[in-house]
Every structure is written in C-alpha cells, then in structure tokens.
Amino acid sequence: MAARYNCTEIQQFAQSVITDGFCVLPEQFSPEKLHHWRQSFLPLLERHIGREGHLKNRGPSRYYVTLPFTDPFADACIYEDDDVLAVVEQLVGTDALMCQLATDTPLLGSTTQDIHRDTLPLFPETGQETPPYQLAVNFPLVDVTMENGPFEVARRTHMMSKEEGLHRLQRGEVTLEPMTMKLGDVMIRDVRGLHRGTPNYTTEPRPMVVIGYSRRWLFRPEVSIQIPRATFEKLSARGRQLLRFNPIVESLDELPETERYQSFAY
Ligand SMILES: O=C(O)CCC(=O)C(=O)O
Numbered sequence: 630m631a632a633r634y635n636c637t638e639i640q641q642f643a644q645s646v647i648t649d650g651f652c653v654l655p656e657q658f659s660p661e662k663l664h665h666w667r668q669s670f671l672p673l674l675e676r677h678i679g680r681e682g683h684l685k686n687r688g689p690s691r692y693y694v695t696l697p698f699t700d701p702f703a704d705a706c707i708y709e710d711d712d713v714l715a716v717v718e719q720l721v722g723t724d725a726l727m728c729q730l731a732t733d734t735p736l737l738g739s740t741t742q743d744i745h746r747d748t749l750p751l752f753p754e755t756g757q758e759t760p761p762y763q764l765a766v767n768f769p770l771v772d773v774t775m776e777n778g779p780f781e782v783a784r785r786t787h788m789m790s791k792e793e794g795l796h797r798l799q800r801g802e803v804t805l806e807p808m809t810m811k812l813g814d815v816m817i818r819d820v821r822g823l824h825r826g827t828p829n830y831t832t833e834p835r836p837m838v839v840i841g842y843s844r845r846w847l848f849r850p851e852v853s854i855q856i857p858r859a860t861f862e863k864l865s866a867r868g869r870q871l872l873r874f875n876p877i878v879e880s881l882d883e884l885p886e887t888e889r890y891q892s893f894a895y
Pocket residue numbers: 687733734735742778779780824825826827837893
C-alpha cells in the first residue's frame with residue numbers, strides 16, 4: 630500500500646513513541662491479508678504446543694512462536710510498509726535492521742504476566758536511559774477486546790529505570806492501559822515501556838505478531854529470521870538492506886525445533 634501519512638504526521642507518530650513509548654497506526658494493514666495469516670498461523674501454533682508447550686516460559690497457555698520467512702508471512706507489503714518504516718527510521722535510524730518475525734498468543738487459561746520490559750538498558754551501570762534502539766511493531770491477527778487478553782502498557786515508563794516505573798505505577802502516577810486493537814491496527818513501541826500480557830477469557834487464540842526492528846549495531850542473539858536462499862534472491866533492495874544480518878539457509882526444514890527466545894522479561 631502506498632504511504633498514507635505525510636512527513637509531519639510521521640514525525641508525530643515518532644514523537645509519540647519518544648514521549649509515550651508507543652503509537653498506533655489505525656487500520657494500517659489489510660484485514661483480509663491478516664485473516665489469511667491467521668489461517669496459516671493456527672497450524673503452526675498447534676505444532677508448537679505439541680513440541681514445546683510444556684516449557685510454559687511465557688506463562689500458562691501463552692506461546693511465543695517464530696513465523697517462518699515464507700508465504701504468507703514473508704510479505705514485503707507488511708515488513709516494508711512505507712509508513713511503518715518511516716516511523717521506524719525516525720526512531721532507530723535509516724540503516725535499521727529487521728531481526729524478528731514472531732507471535733505472542735494467549736489462549737484460554739492464560740494469566741496476568743508480571744510487569745516487564747523486553748530488554749535491559751544498554752548501559753545499566755549508569756542508571757541512564759538512551760534514545761530508542763529496539764522497537765516492536767505489533768499487530769493482532771484478530772480484534773483485541775477486553776475479553777481476549779489485551780496487551781497492557783504503562784505510558785512514559787520507557788525512559789526510566791524499571792524500579793522507578795514500578796514505583797510510579799504503585800503510587801498511581803501512571804496506569805497500565807489495555808490496548809484494545811482492531812484487525813489491521815499497528816502499534817509501534819519502544820520495548821522498554823513497562824507492560825504485561827493479560828488473560829484470554831475466550832476460546833479463540835489471540836495472536837499478536839511482533840516484528841522487531843533495531844539499530845544496526847544491536848545484536849539480539851535470541852532472535853533471527855532464517856531466510857531461505859530462494860526467498861533472499863527475490864527480496865527488494867530495501868528488503869535485503871533490512872534483513873542483511875540474518876542467516877541465509879538452504880531450506881527451512883533444517884531449523885532447530887525449539888524457540889531460542891526463552892528468557893524474555895527484564
Ligand atoms: O500479550 C502480548 O501479546 C505480549 C505478552 C508479553 O509481553 C510477553 O510475552 O513478553
């Protein structure tokens with residue numbers, strides 16, 4: 630889809646991420662496309678639960694599943710979306726990397742997670758936070774309602790220590806906001822914002838896609854996108870640039886079966 634926003638609007642979205650820790654681009658992606666993603670994802674979720682559901686590292690009945698970089702998920706209309714990338718580039722540089730394509734899915738039986746952030750500070754010994762370096766672009770594969778486990782986030786907690794953020798929550802100076810979202814809405818967030826997953830009280834899975842974009846120098850060994858050589862050959866110049874530090878594999882059949890991203894909360 631062609632860009633929907635002008636430079637000023639893109640800067641406003643980026644400024645919301647800098648100030649509040651996140652922004653939402655409403656109705657950014659095609660619901661039909663995401664419906665197709667959901668159909669393709671559900672068997673992967675089943676297979677994941679069969680193989681490593683016992684690990685329960687995200688909490689009960691909650692699963693982190695990496696998406697294979699193949700059809701329908703290797704879709705440049707999504708990971709090269711002009712508006713999303715324009716906001717991302719304002720935040721983590723025009724030479725940003727894409728290093729993660731995965732999903733978080735609470736099912737019936739899931740619980741409230743501990744409040745956490747998804748990364749440690751870059752320089753923990755200084756007690757200082759830095760400009761953004763790691764972003765999550767999140768979009769659900771169903772409508773997210775108050776019943777099916779909305780992601781909750783505390784605004785303006787990404788530029789302070791976790792302890793300070795927790796104190797502010799305790800004192801009621803900030804609150805956890807449930808992010809209800811329509812199929813097609815896209816959230817861009819600084820992963821340092823304090824947040825947690827909440828229980829899904831319905832019988833339908835609530836998959837939330839996460840595409841990770843980072844500064845070019847940030848290495849995240851727990852995530853990567855295995856790119857089949859045949860797919861790599863067909864990437865656009867921009868796709869190659871975004872995905873340049875990910876491993877190229879001959880076939881996705883050779884992949885390890887368990888997720889490497891087990892330790893996730895800081
Ligand atoms: O509910 C979600 O989608 C996110 C849960 C979460 O923060 C996590 O598992 O790290």
